Amino acid sequence: MTTATQPAARTVSAPSGAPGGLRIRDLSVTFQVGKDQTVRALDHVNLDIAEDDFVVALGASGCGKTTLLSCLAGFLKPTAGEILLHGHGVAGPGRDRGVVFQKHALFPWLNVIDNASFGLKMAGVDKRRRYEVAREKLRLVGLDQFADAPIWRLSGGMLQRVGLARVLANDPDIMLMDEPLGALDAFTRESMQELILQVWNATGKMAFFITHEVEEALFMATRLIVMSPRPGRIVHEYETEFSRRYVAGEPARAIKSSPDFIRLREEILNVIHATQ
C-alpha cells in the first residue's frame, strides 16, 4: 500500500476562472413526481472543483447529494445549468469520470482483476496490458493478493477497494463517490477513509465524495459543502486542511482528536441542525 510521503507532489491548483477542473454552473434538477407535483432536488447549485480538490458533499438524506453526483457522472440530465470538465460540457457518462457506488455495483460473474480491468476491456486494450494496469491499481488499494478471487468471497471493505481500483484503472480525471463507506463498520470505515486519501494523493485526481457523517466529511475534504433539502442547495462551504495534513504524514487519530477539528465539527453540526 502506498503511504503518503510527498505532499509537495501535488500541483497547485490553477487560479479560479481558468478552464482546468470541474465547474458546475446554476445546476437545477426538478423531478416530476405524480401528475402535477414536482420535487426540486437541486436548485441553482454552483461549485468549482480545482485540480487538486477533494470536495465532500455533506447533508441529511434527501438533500440532493446523489442527484448532484448523477449529473456529474452523466447518468442524469439536469433540468437547467451546465457542467464543464476541463472546459468541455458533460453530456452522458464517460471514462473521464469514474464512479464508486454505495452498493459496490461490481460484476459478480467476474473475478477481482477482471472487475478491475473491465473499463480497459471495453476500450479494447489487450489482456496482458489491461491486467498489468489492473494489477498496479489493485496493489494501490492493497488487493494484489486477491486478483484471482471471486468477488463474492470479499468483505464489504474489500469490495469497495475493488470498486476504487476499477475506477483508477480507467485513469479518470475525477473520482465520484456516493457514500462509498456507508455500509461499512466503524473500523473498516476509518481505514478506508485513509486509503482513499492516500490514493487521491498518489494519483492526483479530483475527488467528489458524498457522506452524511460530519467527522468523515471534515477529515476527507479540502472543500466541504453542506447541503440542505427542499430545495436542494449548498448552504455552506468550508475550506479545510485536515486531509492535506493527513497526506503530509500526520496520524488520522491525532487529526480527528485535535481541538480545531473538534471545534469545526461542532460548528458544522450546529449549522446542519439550524438548517433542518
Added chain:
Amino acid sequence: MSSTPHSEAAAPARRFSLRALLGLKSDGGPVAGEGGSTAVISTISTLALIALWWIASHMRWVPPIFLPTPEAVIQRFVETLFEPYGETTLLGHTMASLFRVFSAFLLACVTAIPVGIAMGISRVARGIFDPPIEFYRPLPPLAYLPLIVIWFGIGELSKVILIYLAIFAPLALSARAGVRSVTAEQLNAARSMGASRSQTVFHVILHAALPEILTGMRIGMGFGWTTLVAAEMVAATEGLGQMVLNASNFLVTDVVIMGILVIGIIALAIDLGMRWIERRMVPWKGRV
C-alpha cells in the same frame, strides 16, 4: 457512527432454531442442517411408500392386474433391458424420448433465450412477442396438439414441436426476467467505464441474466419432459411415453409402472444435473 456492524461470521447464530429441528428449510443462509434433517425424513417416507406397495401387492389388497409386486416390476425392468417391448428395448425407448426432448430443448434454447433477452431490453420486442406467448402459455399442450398434427403430420417433427412449445414459453419468460435482474447501478457503472450499448448487453446484461436463464432452462426441461407422453400419443412406435400408453392398452400394468418410474427417475436425474450445472456456472447466484 451510524454504520451497522458488518460481520463475516454471522451464520452460526441460528443453529438451534425450531425450524431447523423440524427439518424445515431455514430462510436463507448457510445454517447448519439445511439438507441433513430433510434427507433423513425423505428417505424414510420413500421407504415407507415402497414398503406399503410391497405389502399391499403381496397381501393381495389389490389384484396384481392393478398393482403388480415390486419384484414383478423389477423383473420387467431387467427383461425389457434385453428384450424388446413393442418395437424396441427399454434403452431404445429411452433414447427415442431423450432425443425428442433434447432436440426440442436445444431448439428452444437458441430461439427462446434471444427472444426473451430482446423482450427484456426492447419495448418493441416486448410488444411483438408478449401477445402470442402470453396467449399460448397457459394452454395445455393437448389442446393445440391436433393443430400441430394437421400442420406438421404425425412424424418426429410434430412431436419435437409440441415439446419445443412447452419449453419455449417458460424459457423466454425467464430470460426476460433475467434481464431485469441487472441493477441500475451496474448499468451505470458499465456506462461510466466506457461500455457502449451493445457492450453493455453482452458484457453485463447477458451475464446478469444467466442465473435466471439457467433456472428457466431447468424449468423448461421439466415442462418438456412432462409433455413427452402427450407428444408420444401421436402415432409413435418408440419412446417411453408410447411404451406406457401401449402397455396400458393391454393392461400390462408392470410395464406401465416400470415406465412411469423410469420417466420419473430420468426427470429427477435431469433436474439434478441442471442444478449441478447452475451451481458450476453461477456460483455467485444470490451471494452478491
